[in-house]
Amino acid sequence: MVLEIKNLTLSVLTEYGYIDVVEGLSFNIDEGEIYGLVGESGCGKTVTALSVLRLLSKSFRVKSGSILFCGENIFSLPEKDLGRIRGREISIVFQEPMTSLNPVIKIGEQIEEMFIVHLGMERKMAKQKSIEVLEEVGFGNPERTFHQYPHQLSGGQRQRVLIAMAISLGPKLIICDEPTTALDVASEREVLDILLNLVERRRVSMLFITHNLHIVERLCHRIGIMYLGRLVEEQKKESFFSNPLHPYSQGLLSSALMKGEKLRPIRGNVPELRNIPEGCKFHPRCDLVMDICRTKEPKVVGKERESWVRCFLYGS
Amino acid sequence: MGEVLSVRELSKLYEVKKSLLSFSSTKIKALDNVSLDLSAYETLGVVGESGSGKSTLARCILLLERPDSGYITFLGKELTKLKEKELRPLRKKMQIVFQDPYSSLNPRKRVIDVIAEPILQFGLEKRENLRDSVISILRSVGLDESFLYKYPHEMSGGQRQRIAIARALATDPSLLVADEPVSSLDVSIQAQILSLLLEIKEKKRLSIIFISHDLKVVRFICDRIIVMYRGRIVEEGTKEEVFSNPLHPYTKMLLSYSEGKPTKIRKEEGEKGGCVYYEICNWRKKECLIDSPKLSGQESHKVACFLESTR
Numbered sequence: 044m045v046l047e048i049k050n051l052t053l054s055v056l057t058e059y060g061y062i063d064v065v066e067g068l069s070f071n072i073d074e075g076e077i078y079g080l081v082g083e084s085g086c087g088k089t090v091t092a093l094s095v096l097r098l099l100s101k102s103f104r105v106k107s108g109s110i111l112f113c114g115e116n117i118f119s120l121p122e123k124d125l126g127r128i129r130g131r132e133i134s135i136v137f138q139e140p141m142t143s144l145n146p147v148i149k150i151g152e153q154i155e156e157m158f159i160v161h162l163g164m165e166r167k168m169a170k171q172k173s174i175e176v177l178e179e180v181g182f183g184n185p186e187r188t189f190h191q192y193p194h195q196l197s198g199g200q201r202q203r204v205l206i207a208m209a210i211s212l213g214p215k216l217i218i219c220d221e222p223t224t225a226l227d228v229a230s231e232r233e234v235l236d237i238l239l240n241l242v243e244r245r246r247v248s249m250l251f252i253t254h255n256l257h258i259v260e261r262l263c264h265r266i267g268i269m270y271l272g273r274l275v276e277e278q279k280k281e282s283f284f285s286n287p288l289h290p291y292s293q294g295l296l297s298s299a300l301m302k303g304e305k306l307r308p309i310r311g312n313v314p315e316l317r318n319i320p321e322g323c324k325f326h327p328r329c330d331l332v333m334d335i336c337r338t339k340e341p342k343v344v345g346k347e348r349e350s351w352v353r354c355f356l357y358g359s
Numbered sequence: 360m361g362e363v364l365s366v367r368e369l370s371k372l373y374e375v376k377k378s379l380l381s382f383s384s385t386k387i388k389a390l391d392n393v394s395l396d397l398s399a400y401e402t403l404g405v406v407g408e409s410g411s412g413k414s415t416l417a418r419c420i421l422l423l424e425r426p427d428s429g430y431i432t433f434l435g436k437e438l439t440k441l442k443e444k445e446l447r448p449l450r451k452k453m454q455i456v457f458q459d460p461y462s463s464l465n466p467r468k469r470v471i472d473v474i475a476e477p478i479l480q481f482g483l484e485k486r487e488n489l490r491d492s493v494i495s496i497l498r499s500v501g502l503d504e505s506f507l508y509k510y511p512h513e514m515s516g517g518q519r520q521r522i523a524i525a526r527a528l529a530t531d532p533s534l535l536v537a538d539e540p541v542s543s544l545d546v547s548i549q550a551q552i553l554s555l556l557l558e559i560k561e562k563k564r565l566s567i568i569f570i571s572h573d574l575k576v577v578r579f580i581c582d583r584i585i586v587m588y589r590g591r592i593v594e595e596g597t598k599e600e601v602f603s604n605p606l607h608p609y610t611k612m613l614l615s616y617s618e619g620k621p622t623k624i625r626k627e628e629g630e631k632g633g634c635v636y637y638e639i640c641n642w643r644k645k646e647c648l649i650d651s652p653k654l655s656g657q658e659s660h661k662v663a664c665f666l667e668s669t670r
Contacts (some may be wrong), residue, residue: 048488084516198409227408227572232616254546257575257617299551300575310552312515 045216045248046073046095051108053090053099059317061104064090067273068108070136071348072216075246079263079280081253081295083313087272088252092218095250096129113215115147131161131298132207136295138221139291144193149252150177151189151203157211176207178238199230217241218250223258235262256299265348268292271313278350288345288352290329323355331356362432363533363566364397364420368428371415371590373637389415390426391590397534402567404581404598406613412590413570417536420568421453422446430436430444434533440668451481454527456669458539460519464511470497470522471507481591487622493529499562500525501555517548524555528563528617536568574617578602586610596660606662608640634665642666 053065065087072078082088093099095110097117110117112133120128145153151173158169170189179184180203193201202222204293209217219238223231239262242249251263260264261282266283268291276289284301287293294309310327314320320327326336337353344358345351350353371390376383389412395404405413405472418424420431422438433449441449449653457463464473474493484492492503500521511519520540537556540551557580560567569575577584577598584601584607586594594607594656605611633651637643646665654663 150539227410228613228616229408256477256546295546298546300550300579304555304577308554309547310551312517312548313545 044071044075045074045113046250047111048091048095049109051091051094051110052106053087053094054104054131054199055090056102057317059355060270062316063106064103064272064316065094068269068272068274070274070277072248072250074248075242076265077242077249077251077263079251079253079259080269081256081266082269085255085271085313085316087345088267088269089220091269092135092220092250095216095218096133096135097125105231130157130214131212132214133216134219135218135220136202136205136209136214138224140198140225141193143205144201146193148192149189150191150196151194152206154189154208154211156287159207159213172211173207176211177204179210179241180204180207180274181233198228199228199233202226202230202234204235206237206241206279210245212249214247216248216250218252220252221254224253224255227228229256229265238262256295256301260301271316271319273324273353273356274320274323274348275325276352277348282350288350288357289325289354290331291318291325294328323353361398362396363399363401363434364395364568365432366393366395366420367430367432369393369416369426369431371412371419371424371426388590390419392589393429393592394592395567395585395592395595397568399533399566400560400564401583402569402581403588404577404584405568405570406572406577406584407587408572408613410589411587413572414538415588415590416587417455417538417568419569421455421536423455449484451477451530452532453536454461454532454533455538456520456523456527456540457538459543460516460523461511461543463523464494464519466511469508469510473522473531474525477526481530483530487563496525496529498662499528499559501551515548516544517551520544520548520552521555524552524559529560531563534564534613535568540569542571542573549576556580562603574597574613586613591635592654592663593636594660594662595654595662600660604660606656606660606667607636607664608642608666634663638665 048071049069051065051068052063054061054063068091070078073143080091082310089119090099095117104116112128148317151170154173154176155166157167158164158172159166174185176187177188182188196204223234226234235258253259263280265277265279267274268289270291276292287296297305297307298309300306309328320336326332329336332356341353341355343351343353364504369390370392372386373389374384377388393416405416407413419426432525434448434452437649438446471493474496475489478492493507497503497506502518502521541552544552553576559565569577569581579597584598585592586607588609594601594610601610605614633649634647637647642663652663652665654661656662
């Protein structure tokens with residue numbers, strides 16, 4: 044296993060005290076596997092991603108659980124070892140390609156930095172390496188791109204530069220946090236093609252965070268559905284799209300118009316984090332709610348790494 | 360009931376400075392000879408990627424921006440010839456819902472103020488009846504009177520978008536322009552807003568121009584579809600025609616994207632040609648470089664492509 048998250052509970056300090064934003068989260072990612080973590084805003088996807096790199100701000104607290112990266116517990120590593128892991132063994136691609144790049148430094152210099160800082164490479168060598176990775180992410184004329192500034196590139200191109208930076212040091216795991224949300228269809232497609240290619244060629248693992256089920260269908264091998272800080276279902280891609288188990292997953296698929304032409308929206312809104320309902324957290328919005336759902340939280344039903352769901356409809 | 364809106368040869372140029380300090384500038388054609396018709400109770404989808412001129416089209420139709428040339432006929436009146444003062448009574452008949460309900464609502468106004476403003480502006484209701492009419496508008500978008508005194512920050516994205524729709528409906532418009540109304544919302548909320556729009560369209564008998572880059576959404580909600588590329592309409596037709604038998608290479612590419620099929624795009628940048636799509640077209644011919652194809656074909660399906668006109 045490249046990444047193993049076990050029973051992770053994270054809480055954040057708010058004006059109402061500590062509130063759990065991620066609760067009892069467990070999943071793992073194998074070598075060369077793309078894991079899609081799917082959920083709506085505020086469900087804890089991004090916080091989970093940041094916790095893997097220990098990038099969470101001071102107001103967050105790890106209440107329990109562990110994150111193992113190639114067997115090493117991220118939470119017990121000293122700060123200086125983290126510097127080795129961040130960027131070199133685990134890298135991250137964020138949503139907004141404009142804010143992740145420095146607007147006054149040339150593209151090439153920003154990539155070179157990776158090689159110089161992490162590997163202590165000489166500038167000349169670093170330049171050559173940078174041009175190589177630019178070519179790998181599909182720039183037809185990497186030398187020209189090397190000398191350009193971020194504002195001279197389109198959104199899709201900028202995102203490809205970030206991917207180039209993310210792969211430059213040959214990481215084992217790449218975390219992508221909604222990397223295509225700010226892009227239009229054509230550039231989205233381009234970025235996804237490049238990511239797929241990379242995973243196949245380099246055998247890296249990927250944690251792909253998104254709310255877009257169309258992307259998941261195209262890209263991911265396994266899928267975890269998150270709702271209000273909990274993983275409610277995990278399945279292999281094929282079985283998920285043909286047979287989603289949790290009522291929330293079914294609602295998402297129909298909302299995204301992926302099950303025919305019929306639109307059946309999920310009613311209500313995602314509750315605020317300080318008013319998390321008792322029992323199954325989805326019960327106020329669920330059409331198939333039973334009495335037991337209102338008081339008790341369902342346990343995992345099914346087989347781990349294959350397909351499981353947290354719902355009383357499937358026994359408990 | 361015939362045509363609500365008819366747009367003829369609409370063009371809009373923007374001047375863009377070459378760099379921050381330079382005096383020279385280039386002109387970008389945001390809209391290039393765009394013509395379209397919208398009949399009563401029809402939903403017209405406008406599709407294209409970012410920068411294709413979708414939003415400029417919306418803004419020009421509502422005269423939020425003055426087009427450089429062309430004619431817009433709305434409810435039998437020629438809008439481009441009217442002065443701002445003469446335009447006012449028509450403004451209440453055309454309304455817009457923007458993409459991002461976080462920036463389109465004034466953070467310092469309560470819901471009642473937001474919805475009451477257009478009503479008061481156009482003198483549609485007496486002050487003493489105001490509260491009741493705001494409540495009935497709120498009900499029509501699936502909210503209730505508990506929202507009256509809320510501020511935008513107290514509501515979720517979906518609720519805010521409902522308020523934005525309520526504000527647009529307050530003046531009882533004939534035309535609603537929805538500029539990517541669901542693309543900044545969560546998936547489950549997107550579906551709620553879409554079904555709300557459908558319901559409103561049926562109930563209020565509205566004509567809607569629905570701008571989106573999401574083909575699945577457009578297919579769901581629209582009757583007719585326009586595909587735009589770099590300020591031009593490259594294909595136009597009924598939903599059934601465009602989706603089952605796309606003609607323009609660009610439409611084909613968009614469709615295969617949304618179906619998850621791999622498509623090759625020309626990587627190397629070609630010369631700029633007569634046809635706007637020349638640069639990246641896989642099927643380009645000599646004549647595409649010289650001349651630009653016109654939109655032609657049957658009423659139910661038109662395309663601007665030489666490949667189709669010579670077939």
